[in-house]
Amino acid sequence: MSPTTVALAILLLGVLALVGIAVRAYSKTAQKLFLPVSLIAGFIALIVGPQVLGRLGGWLGWDGLTEGGLFGAEVMSVWSEIPGLLISVVFAALFLGSAIPSPKRAVTLLGPQLSLGFTFASGQYVIGMLLAVLILVPLFNVSPMFGALIEIGFEGGHGTAAGMAPVMTELGFEEGGDLALVMATVGILSGVIVGVIAVNWAARRGHSETLDVKSNQDPEIAQGFYHRDQPSGGAQTVRSESLDTLTLHIGIIAVAIIIGQGILSGLQAVEQWLWADSIEIFAYVPLFPLAMLGGVIIQLVADKTGLANLIDRGTMERIQGLALDTLIIAALATLSLDAIANNIGPFAILAIAGIAWNVFVLFFLAPRFIQSYWFERGIADFGQSMGVTATGLLLLRMADPKQESPAYEAFGYKQLAFEPFFGGGLVTAASIPLIVQLGPYPLLIVMAVVLVGSILTGLFYFGKRDTFVVKSMR
Structure with a gap:
């Protein structure tokens, strides 16, 4: 494959992004x-x-379109490799430029938020694994790995789904990556639709303390442009005559x-030395959750050495956003529709059950976990659990457009304790290898314990202390 083809494939992704923003605008x-x-x-x-x-084209006899469609087979081949590369960029930048709070502060201030986040995520595993062992495997003869698709697609989003695809392929679940991508798409669409309905419901019924019925009808948000009050895309942390800030980041x-x-290489070496003969986990763990840990290490060192001012969060978000947008376009462009057609029954069951679980947690558990501003703080986690962090922030902006609640702060710090495990973290990365190596039941049992613990602490410990916490934050 020539460098010219690689360059053309990347340029075409930019052209597709421009077409997409025109569609969104009109x-x-x-x-x-x-x-x-x-x-x-x-x-x-x-x-x-x-x-x-x-x-x-194949049906009409246009053989030139059969292998690669409008773009050609070589461009499609480049695009198929891009998601697995860029997902490490997305996760490496996740915490860079943000001060890392102590675990004690996170637990003290954000207990209800953490309980809610873990309830969403662990419940997706429990629901998925139960359906897999009780219904999907016996009736549809699918792999037990099906049970992990809800969390990978919903909580992880398109980036995690694309990043986990090579692992699933290597472990014999060739259609898993495509199914996870479609699950992520279903999650985003249903999350936004249900979220918009929920915001309007909360405004009309008085469950929101920060908005009225018309507060979410902002044409600027709908079109996707900034017409006023344009925020900065990042700060210059080094002088341009020395090095461009973007290059530094x-x-x-x-x-x-x-x-x-x-x-990752160290963990794999230790595994090969000690226990690889009986079980292998790290041999199949992808790079991106460890890249996230690498970013945390750099940020901690920068905080301790006084160099944190060199890392600008806004610039990191721009790089992260570029990588994620490019990743999603490339991943969807190379999606296999055969995987969906061949597994429509079990896929539909999983998707419906996942949506139902998330709706239940938002409307039934969130107001019991969080005493103050429960809707604003709950809708952010709901959006994230149905798609990506951006979906949660979108719904939170609709629910609290003037940032009058502690939801933004709670959600932001909660991510630091949540992301290392779920939504593309270590649990997500290890789930598929664990199912293959140990079967579905150990993961089901562990996630069931996490789910029960999260619900109990949310209802009887953190939820009771939430009023005090909110007052101390204001």
Whole structure:
């Protein structure tokens, strides 16, 4: 594959992003659903790629479109490799530029938020694994790995789904990556639709303390543009005559990924030395959760040495956003529709059960875990558990447009204690290898324990102390 083909494939992703933002700006349907541009662009690429246009061309005798659709087979080959590479960039930048709070402070201030987040995530595993062992495996003869798809797709989102695809393929679940991507798409769409309905319901019924019925009807949010009060994309932390700030931050992310690779290689070496003959887990763990740990290590060192001012959070978010948008477009463009058609029954059961669980947690458990501003703080976790962090922040902005509640602070710090484990963290990365090595029941039991513990602490400990916590934060 020539360098020219690689460059062309990357340029075409940028063109698709421009087409997607034009669709978002002029399509009322896309605006009402708050569809991310990367999702729109990815679906456009899927339609004009080999899965739709290519097949249509084959039926009509246009053989030139069969292998790669409008883009060609070589471009599609480049795109298929991009998600597995960029997901490490996304996770390496996750905590860079943010002060790492002590675990004691996180637990003291954000106990209800953590309980709610762990309830969403562990419940997705419990529901999925129960359905797998009781219904899906016996009736549809699918792999037990099906049970992990809800958390990988819903809580993890498109990035995690794409990042886990090589692991699932290596372990014999070839269709798992495509199914996880579609699960992520279902999660984002249903999360936004249910979330918008929930915001309007909360405003009308008085369950929100910060908004009225019209507060979420902001055309600026709907179109996806800033027409006023444009925020800064990042601060200059080094002088341009020395080095461009963007170059510095890309270098920091590179070091974080290298540290992650070193940690992963070390863990794999220890595993091979001690217990690989009986069980192998780290041999199949992908790089991206360890790249995230590498970023945390760099940030901790920067905080301790007084160099934290060199790392700008806004610049990290721009790099992270570029990688994530590119990843999603490429992943959706190379999606296999055969995987969905061949597994529509068990997939539909999992998706419906996952949506039902998340809705139950939002409306029944969240007001019992969180005494003050329960809706604002709950809707953010609901959005994240149905898609990605951006979905949660989108719904939170609709529910609390003037940032009058402690929801933003609670949600932000909660991420620091939550992301290392779920939504692409260590638990997500290890779930598929654990199911293959030990069977579905150990993971089911562990997640059931986490779920019960999260519910009990949310109801009887953190929830009772929440009023005090909120007052201390204000």
